[in-house]
Amino acid sequence: MDYAIQRLVIDAGNEAALTTAFAAVGFTAYVFSTRTDGRLDLELYGAGGVFPDAVIAALGVLGLESTEHRVASERELLANVLDSEPCELCPGVWIDPQGTLRTSARSDGRLVLHIPPSPAFGDGHHPSTRMAASLLLTLDLAGRRVLDLGCGTGALGLIAHHRGAAAVTFSDIDEGSVRTTRETCVLNGYPQGTVIASDLLTAVPTEAADVVVANLYADPLLLVAQDERLQAILPHGTLIVSGVAQVKRPAVEAAFTALGFTLRDAREEAWWCAMRLER
C-alpha cells in the first residue's frame, strides 16, 4: 500500500488543538517531534495515498500548510524502522534484508535468503521461525514436496527449496504475506514457487505433500488437526509445527498423536516450542 506523507512545521502549543481536531475525525496516523528551534515537526500519513477530507479541513482551519508532500510505499516507510542487518536464522542459514551477503555466501556454503523488510512475519528474528527452520534442516529434503502453511515471508519454504525440495507450495491467509512471498520467491531464484491465499487448509490443493511446515500458533494448529483435508495432504510424512506457546504444547501434541503422528524432535526457546512429528 502507498501512503501520502505531509510534513508541516507548527509552533509549540498548537499541538493540542490539532490532536483534538484529528481525534474528532478518528485520524491517528501522525507523529510530532521537537525541533532544535523549539517548534514542532508534524508528519501525517494518508493510507492509500490520500488524506481524509476532514484532516485537510482541520489543517486549513488552523492555517497550516504542508512544507513537503510525497507518496511512499509501505516498504520504504518500514525500511526506517525494521531491522535491515543480516541475521543468522539458524546455523548456516542467513536472512539478508538488503541482499548484500549473497555473492560472498555462494563461496562459503551458507544459504542466504534475500528477504527485504516487510510487514510480513518471518524476518528471522522470532524464535518460532528459528526453531521451525532448525527442525526443517534436520530433514533430507531432496526431492520432497513441501507445504509451507502460514508462510509469512516464505522463509521456511525457501529453505526447503534451497535444500533440494522438488516443489514447495506456500500459503497464507494474509494477502500481504502472499504478495511478499511471491516477491521473495522471485528474489531468491524460485519464481515457479506456488503461492496461494488460503485460510489454513481450505484452499490448499489436496495433493499429497511429504513435509508440512506450519509456524502458525497453537489454536490454528488445533483447527488443522481437526480438518479432514490433512489426511489427503499429508497421509504420511513429516509435520513440523511451531509458534506453539509451551503451555499449549500438550494439547497440540495430543491432537496430532491422536491422528497417528509420533513426536520425533522438539525445540524450546523463550516460552515457545516447535515439534517435528512423523506418521
Ligand SMILES: C[S@@+](CC[C@H](N)C(=O)[O-])C[C@H]1O[C@@H](n2cnc3c(N)ncnc32)[C@H](O)[C@@H]1O
Ligand atoms: C507466526 S507467522 C509464521 C510466518 C513464517 N512462516 C515464519 O515462520 O516466520 C504465522 C503466519 O500464519 C499466517 N496465518 C495466520 N492465520 C492463518 C490462517 N488461518 N490460515 C493461513 N495462514 C494464517 C499469518 O498471516 C502469518 O503469516
